[in-house]
Amino acid sequence: MEQQLSSILIDNESDNLNLLNEYIETYCDDYIKVIGTSTKFEDAVRLINQKKPDLLFLDIELDQGTGFDLLLKIDPYDYVVIFVSAHDEYILESFKYNTASFLMKPINIEDLKFACSKVFKQIKAKRFTNLEQIKSLISSINVNDHSREGVIGIMTIPGVYSTKFIRTETIEYCRADGRYTEFYLTDGTTLVSCKNIGDYEKLLPSNVFFRIHKTYIVNLNTITEIDKKQGHVCKLKNGQSLPISKRKYLELVKFLNMN
Known part of the structure; x- marks a missing residue:
């Protein structure tokens, strides 16, 4: 049975x-x-x-x-x-x-x-x-590649009606929306998860994803510029600008060995 x-x-x-x-x-x-x-x-x-x-x-x-x-x-x-x-x-x-x-x-x-x-x-x-x-995704992934430039993995996005499976490399950034989390992907789509952003801060690979603000986690590979003139804002490849909190900016500087 x-x-x-x-x-x-x-x-x-x-x-x-x-x-x-x-x-x-x-x-x-x-x-x-x-x-x-x-x-x-x-x-x-x-x-x-x-x-x-x-x-x-x-x-x-x-x-x-x-x-x-x-x-x-x-x-x-x-x-x-x-x-x-x-x-x-x-x-x-x-x-x-x-x-x-x-x-x-x-x-x-x-x-x-x-x-x-x-x-x-x-x-x-x-x-x-x-x-x-899941099997299809796993078969297409090189699980031995853990460099910042090429890290690939699978992330589950549990929604109200279904659970999606995505490759972490396709995530540009995550945005907190109350107890939910919005995922913005490289193909322009947005997924909403029933988990909060704190859960994903623990789940996403820490050498690629960084919590820049209480509301945002960003894929470091998508950042093209950090603008200090606008009060610490990171600009992404898609033209989006995301705020960096003062405390997180100092942590990011240390993490990236920025002078």
Whole structure:
């Protein structure tokens, strides 16, 4: 049997929660493993942030808000949702989120089995595609090249709906946007990661990428000039100018052996 998807069930009524749990264990055990349940909004947020399941079974009307409110409070990561509700007026709104299915109460067992099978196949297919992308990238990389001019590696960019894989050499700079990080690439595209910029400061190779400001990490290979007249600004090959904080400027001078 293939590895099951981890799941957390959230419903403000314990009887409904127990019945759904029983149905999943009885009819969907090949696809889904329940790793937690909750009837309380705040407890559910903590549980999801701690365990980060693949799949959420989520009631819409909760004790301290709605299921939509809950999704806005949890830490961003890759997951999918199956909404479970007695109120069909929420169906259209539910598909503004990462929704795999919408099940009406009382739950029809065949509908539940179909929804679980569908989401299982979708997530497995996505993971297989991502794995093939990694293999393709690895096969094209010279892993023994660690010079500043030629360092190459793979960086994962987890978004809300998918995870991208990029070569670090294609990153011009990163920009913090709250708890998210924007990646600006050499081909002009921009990717948004669910991780904060502090995580990437640790992950990116330190001999190539430098934190020049609380908001920016720059690829040193893309810098063409450091302009001290404008209050310490680095200019990139693409014409972009990025600020350097006073403290980081001193660290950069030392790092690059600038006089």
